[in-house]
Amino acid sequence: MSGMTDPDGRGEMDRRDESTSDVMSPGEQAEHEARGGVVAGRARQGMFGVRGSGDTSGFGGLRLPAHVPAPAQRPYGGWFDEVTDELIAAMDERGLPAEAIQQVTVDRGEITYYVRREHLVALCRALRDDPGLRFELCSSVSAVDYGVDVEQRLHSVYHLTSMTYRRRIRLEVAVDVDDAHVPSVVEVYPTADWHEREAYDMFGIVYDGHPALTRILMPDDWDGHPQRKDYPLGGIAVEYKGAEIPPPDQRRAYS
Amino acid sequence: MSSDAHTRATGTTSDTGADAATDTMTDPYVGSDPYAATSRDTTEGRVYTVTGGDWDTLLDDTQHDERVVINMGPQHPSTHGVLRLVLELEGEQVTQARSVIGYLHTGIEKNCEYRTWTQGVTFVTRMDYLAPLHNEAAYCLATERLLDIEVPRRAQVLRVMLMEINRISSHMVALATGAMELGALTGMTSGFREREEALHLLEFLTGLRMNHAFIRPGGLAQDMPDGFEAKIRDFIRVMDQRLPNYDKMLTVQPIWKQRLQGVGYLPVDGCLQLGVTGPILRSAGLEWDLRKVEPYCGYEEYDFEVPTSTDADCYARYVLRVAEIHESLRIVAQCLDKLEPGPVMVADAKIAWPAKLSVGADGIGNSLEYVRKIMGQSMESLIHHFKLVTEGFRVPAGQAYVAIESPRGELGYHLVSDGGTRPVRVHVRDPSFVNLQSMPAMSEGGLVADVIAAVASLDPVMGGVDR
Numbered sequence: 001m002s003g004m005t006d007p008d009g010r011g012e013m014d015r016r017d018e019s020t021s022d023v024m025s026p027g028e029q030a031e032h033e034a035r036g037g038v039v040a041g042r043a044r045q046g047m048f049g050v051r052g053s054g055d056t057s058g059f060g061g062l063r064l065p066a067h068v069p070a071p072a073q074r075p076y077g078g079w080f081d082e083v084t085d086e087l088i089a090a091m092d093e094r095g096l097p098a099e100a101i102q103q104v105t106v107d108r109g110e111i112t113y114y115v116r117r118e119h120l121v122a123l124c125r126a127l128r129d130d131p132g133l134r135f136e137l138c139s140s141v142s143a144v145d146y147g148v149d150v151e152q153r154l155h156s157v158y159h160l161t162s163m164t165y166r167r168r169i170r171l172e173v174a175v176d177v178d179d180a181h182v183p184s185v186v187e188v189y190p191t192a193d194w195h196e197r198e199a200y201d202m203f204g205i206v207y208d209g210h211p212a213l214t215r216i217l218m219p220d221d222w223d224g225h226p227q228r229k230d231y232p233l234g235g236i237a238v239e240y241k242g243a244e245i246p247p248p249d250q251r252r253a254y255s
Numbered sequence: 256m257s258s259d260a261h262t263r264a265t266g267t268t269s270d271t272g273a274d275a276a277t278d279t280m281t282d283p284y285v286g287s288d289p290y291a292a293t294s295r296d297t298t299e300g301r302v303y304t305v306t307g308g309d310w311d312t313l314l315d316d317t318q319h320d321e322r323v324v325i326n327m328g329p330q331h332p333s334t335h336g337v338l339r340l341v342l343e344l345e346g347e348q349v350t351q352a353r354s355v356i357g358y359l360h361t362g363i364e365k366n367c368e369y370r371t372w373t374q375g376v377t378f379v380t381r382m383d384y385l386a387p388l389h390n391e392a393a394y395c396l397a398t399e400r401l402l403d404i405e406v407p408r409r410a411q412v413l414r415v416m417l418m419e420i421n422r423i424s425s426h427m428v429a430l431a432t433g434a435m436e437l438g439a440l441t442g443m444t445s446g447f448r449e450r451e452e453a454l455h456l457l458e459f460l461t462g463l464r465m466n467h468a469f470i471r472p473g474g475l476a477q478d479m480p481d482g483f484e485a486k487i488r489d490f491i492r493v494m495d496q497r498l499p500n501y502d503k504m505l506t507v508q509p510i511w512k513q514r515l516q517g518v519g520y521l522p523v524d525g526c527l528q529l530g531v532t533g534p535i536l537r538s539a540g541l542e543w544d545l546r547k548v549e550p551y552c553g554y555e556e557y558d559f560e561v562p563t564s565t566d567a568d569c570y571a572r573y574v575l576r577v578a579e580i581h582e583s584l585r586i587v588a589q590c591l592d593k594l595e596p597g598p599v600m601v602a603d604a605k606i607a608w609p610a611k612l613s614v615g616a617d618g619i620g621n622s623l624e625y626v627r628k629i630m631g632q633s634m635e636s637l638i639h640h641f642k643l644v645t646e647g648f649r650v651p652a653g654q655a656y657v658a659i660e661s662p663r664g665e666l667g668y669h670l671v672s673d674g675g676t677r678p679v680r681v682h683v684r685d686p687s688f689v690n691l692q693s694m695p696a697m698s699e700g701g702l703v704a705d706v707i708a709a710v711a712s713l714d715p716v717m718g719g720v721d722r
Contacts, residue, residue: 040671041652042673044675064674066673067652107653107654108401108655109400136527137527139656139684140656142684144682147673157669159669163543168656170654190528191528191529191531194689194692216356217356233369253677254646254676
């Protein structure tokens with residue numbers, strides 16, 4: 001039960017940083033690049049969130065590679081094939097290369113198109129205007145940060161809804177944190193205005209072409225982007241009946 | 256412009272001497288002001304020729320003089336919470352309106368990343384605080400999709416019932432605060448009185464008036480208390496009695512109609528472009544209700560109507576909200592008929608919250624039998640309880656987006672898991688956040704008073720907007 005105490009007094013954050021430095025081996029790297037290069041998670045080591053002490057549990061040697069969403073195989077099932085065929089036809093019509101779609105994933109009854117950012121706006125326009133697609137409503141634009149050592153860690157995620165056909169799809173654009181630029185879809189979906197401002201505010205993704213990309217939730221002069229994984233949650237320790245309860249980001253994580 | 260005029264006046268005084276020296280026949284101010292009275296000396300004495308100014312430019316000047324940029328809020332009784340409106344006015348007319356948000360940003364989304372999946376419920380319920388049960392339900396539905404589990408039927412029916420009672424209380428607040436902001440204070444007192452009935456009922460059913468954390472991943476925190484059916488039937492009876500009063504008091508009232516009809520107009524194409532959903536979209540004529548078009552929690556089994564209108568104004572939204580309350584009452588009554596005994600939590604003990612609650616002398620807590628069992632008889636149960644409560648359950652890696660119809664529109668939860676006991680990302684597509692973007696489209700070109708009506712008809716909840 002070495003994990004029950006915190007003998008060296010180090011917070012959970014420091015330990016987790018060590019674990020996340022455990023990147024993929026070259027073999028895994030090559031494999032995941034062959035699969036399209038989308039990483040959605042971080043690699044794990046050991047269990048019970050115990051680091052920096054002797055491995056008394058025997059689980060310390062466990063290695064779990066980062067989650068890589070599996071590319072879907074045809075047929076995708078349901079209306080997914082129909083939408084994908086329509087989309088490919090619409091892309092042909094508009095002269096969009098097939099490589100614009102990096103990968104298609106079908107998971108838990110939802111379809112995700114991993115898209116290259118150069119073609120995002122044209123793709124959205126096709127999705128909105130093509131009579132066979134008609135994704136009139138952009139439900140949500142948000143971002144996900146998968147962790148410090150994950151390559152292309154920032155993902156910009158678009159949830160589109162077709163009210164005509166009652167379908168939902170997801171577009172996802174993965175970018176590097178050093179080059180966090182994604183074209184803005186505001187000209188196609190005006191509703192993306194505030195969503196993109198929020199994603200910029202919280203994750204620092206720069207939406208090129210946005211009419212007024214400013215912070216929306218945080219004060220204008222705020223430093224940093226709060227929902228990035230390397231931005232601390234903060235908080236203060238609370239003393240209760242003589243014992244100290246550390247702030248949430250320093251408590252033990254089993255994740 | 257006024258300062259411009261001022262410099263013109265002071266500028267001319269300095270070259271008065273030069274003017275006087277070159278042209279004694281004219282007034283010293285003539286050089287700068289084309290409308291200044293000229294004069295000439297005649298045998299009858301000095302004669303002045305007085306000409307009028309150009310009325311167009313004169314009016315132009317006064318209109319510009321009336322251009323004011325005002326900050327309404329964030330602390331203002333008419334802005335529906337800590338919403339700040341920056342209005343550019345020409346007299347009473349709004350030429351430009353922008354909303355500034357973020358005053359209630361509490362970082363709930365990020366906080367959820369540091370809690371287990373079950374603890375997340377207690378955070379998301381505080382986002383849109385007028386529809387806490389909708390937040391919980393959407394979060395749990397997304398978690399359950401990630402876990403690939405289905406909750407027992409009784410839990411589904413109870414979820415629907417709780418959400419509809421919550422919808423009634425939320426619409427009542429929309430009505431009450433909307434009435435208050437327009438000065439109809441009796442509307443406010445009545446609306447809050449009826450909302451109080453709904454909250455009393457929810458307190459009886461879940462233990463809390465708001466922020467219930469009652470819907471949990473896998474089902475519900477516990478079953479309904481004894482005698483809940485009678486309480487709910489009483490509530491339906493009371494509401495059925497009192498709702499017609501709103502028709503008498505507001506629906507047909509001339510002042511109410513004059514304040515709302517034709518105000519805050521937003522047609523369907525505008526709604527779609529701006530992503531507006533809920534009663535505002537339905538007031539523009541599109542019958543888009545996720546309970547009907549993408550049924551969840553078994554909504555397809557219930558018999559109810561989706562009221563729509565084509566007026567696309569504030570009055571239509573008010574009428575729709577009252578109509579939706581009637582429909583919600585119908586659904587609640589049907590839930591009671593559908594309820595059958597059964598579990599309210601999934602059977603999988605690796606996911607189901609282990610607590611077996613009961614009310615003791617010191618309030619609600621784990622029942623004595625359960626504590627006796629895990630402490631005295633079954634070491635495995637104790638370990639299980641401990642692991643599930645401290646560590647939580649693991650959710651397979653992947654992402655899910657689940658949208659439900661909250662009182663304000665499409666409430667979507669985008670949850671991402673990397674296979675751990677905590678979410679990687681909890682993103683909330685809050686309808687208030689998106690709908691608030693349409694405020695300028697609704698109010699620019701109108702009067703200041705109509706901005707209030709438009710914002711009230713949007714019914715934004717700042718807890719949901721800022722999260």
